[in-house]
Amino acid sequence: MLHQEGHCLPKPPPLALCEAPVNYNYTTITSSPHGDHWRNLRRLTSAEIFSTSGLVSSSSTRFEEAHVLIKQMVNKWRRDHDKSDDQFVKVEFKSVFSKVGFNIVMRMLGVKPCFEAEEMLEAEKGGKRLEDLMKRFHPQEPFALGDFFPFLWWLDRWFVGKKMIKLHQNRDVFIERLIEERRDSMCSSGVTKEGEKGAAIIDVLLCLQRANPDYYTDDIIKGIVLIMFTPGTAALALFIEWAMALLLNNPHALTKTRDEIDSNIGRNRLLTESDLVKLPYLRNVINETLRLCNFAPILVPREASEDCTIGGYNISRGTMLLVNILAVHKDPNEWSEPTVFKPERFEGEGCERSGANWLPFGMGRRKCVGEGLALKTLGLIVGVDGSVL
Numbered sequence: 559m560l561h562q563e564g565h566c567l568p569k570p571p572p573l574a575l576c577e578a579p580v581n582y583n584y585t586t587i588t589s590s591p592h593g594d595h596w597r598n599l600r601r602l603t604s605a606e607i608f609s610t611s612g613l614v615s616s617s618s619t620r621f622e623e624a625h626v627l628i629k630q631m632v633n634k635w636r637r638d639h640d641k642s643d644d645q646f647v648k649v650e651f652k653s654v655f656s657k658v659g660f661n662i663v664m665r666m667l668g669v670k671p672c673f674e675a676e677e678m679l680e681a682e683k684g685g686k687r688l689e690d691l692m693k694r695f696h697p698q699e700p701f702a703l704g705d706f707f708p709f710l711w712w713l714d715r716w717f718v719g720k721k722m723i724k725l726h727q728n729r730d731v732f733i734e735r736l737i738e739e740r741r742d743s744m745c746s747s748g749v750t751k752e753g754e755k756g757a758a759i760i761d762v763l764l765c766l767q768r769a770n771p772d773y774y775t776d777d778i779i780k781g782i783v784l785i786m787f788t789p790g791t792a793a794l795a796l797f798i799e800w801a802m803a804l805l806l807n808n809p810h811a812l813t814k815t816r817d818e819i820d821s822n823i824g825r826n827r828l829l830t831e832s833d834l835v836k837l838p839y840l841r842n843v844i845n846e847t848l849r850l851c852n853f854a855p856i857l858v859p860r861e862a863s864e865d866c867t868i869g870g871y872n873i874s875r876g877t878m879l880l881v882n883i884l885a886v887h888k889d890p891n892e893w894s895e896p897t898v899f900k901p902e903r904f905e906g907e908g909c910e911r912s913g914a915n916w917l918p919f920g921m922g923r924r925k926c927v928g929e930g931l932a933l934k935t936l937g938l939i940v941g942v943d944g945s946v947l
């Protein structure tokens with residue numbers, strides 16, 4: 559089906575969750591229907607934000623955050639070790655990696671990070687701030703009855719729609735503040751040139767706005783900043799946490815990861831993103847984590863744009879089609895021992911990955927635009943943490 563995009567167009571999300579204001583009037587890249595606007599956003603994000611050179615110029619930001627994290631972990635271990643002979647230190651990974659994710663995004667945008675170094679490892683320090691950010695950008699998505707029973711759409715409009723609009727207002731105020739902060743600082747520093755290399759994401763967007771104010775309205779800019787927070791932070795934090803949990807529960811894989819880093823990078827310096835190409839086993843650990851754990855088990859819904867046949871089934875025009883990647887990733891016909899954590903399955907020529915059986919970032923035209931950023935961040939943080947555990 560994903561190969562037949564001539565017949566199956568990615569469909570905007572269901573009505574109830576997509577009340578026009580929630581997605582800046584359907585202008586964000588994730589909600590925008592296929593067409594010139596979506597293509598333009600896709601080009602803009604791929605060329606200006608997630609391009610290879612864009613990611614290289616923001617790599618120091620991610621390195622510094624990884625560095626802060628490790629420094630804090632070592633300090634905590636020393637402090638706790640001084641108090642008792644216990645060689646173990648308790649760290650609550652979920653909040654730690656969420657804080658790291660938010661800090662990376664804020665710094666890539668060009669604004670002050672949300673959490674200070676001393677707040678990273680202590681769940682109670684900055685806890686309220688983290689809770690507010692999570693509620694704002696990763697709330698429990700309300701269940702919309704109308705998506706499954708269309709005649710109940712009016713119920714959603716009242717209950718789900720109202721909640722989503724309130725959520726949107728809350729996000730909008732937050733994002734607007736960030737943009738104003740950058741606008742003021744650009745005015746005072748006199749930056750006027752478009753997209754200087756290494757420029758913060760909001761600066762790049764504001765420069766584009768200056769050149770073409772009719773197209774790059776504030777809402778378009780806010781929609782792009784929003785994707786940095788929504789898929790950008792939660793998915794990363796979740797996969798880093800899973801990768802660490804899988805490594806800790808599979809000591810042979812942890813030892814192999816650490817040995818690979820020791821022999822290729824040594825112990826005198828911290829891993830950087832440019833080292834990742836020399837670490838194929840670490841990449842396999844990330845791939846296997848992405849296979850076993852899913853952030854969203856179902857890809858963006860597709861819709862048959864004409865009558866067609868897919869996998870022997872006749873599909874009528876207008877039918878909504880869903881791809882369950884969780885099932886694809888655990889299919890016993892494709893993967894041996896599908897529930898077992900085995901990074902080695904991605905190794906060498908006879909590797910089990912065949913393209914269509916591994917699609918954590920989706921496939922086709924709506925494939926994840928942040929894949930490069932995600933793989934670099936996962937590799938860096940998991941590699942740095944794995945090497946000191």
Ligand code: HEM
Binds near residue numbers: 785857
């Ligand atoms: C491990 C982390 C991530 C995973 C597993 C992931 C996965 C996905 C998946 C499965 C899709 C839907 C693809 C489809 O339906 O074919 C998607 C879309 C998308 N992702 Fe990600 N993502 C991750 C991180 C990110 C990051 C860090 C960003 C940006 C900061 C991002 C931005 C987007 C956007 C904008 C789309 C919509 C693309 C479009 O509709 O054209 N993702 N992602």
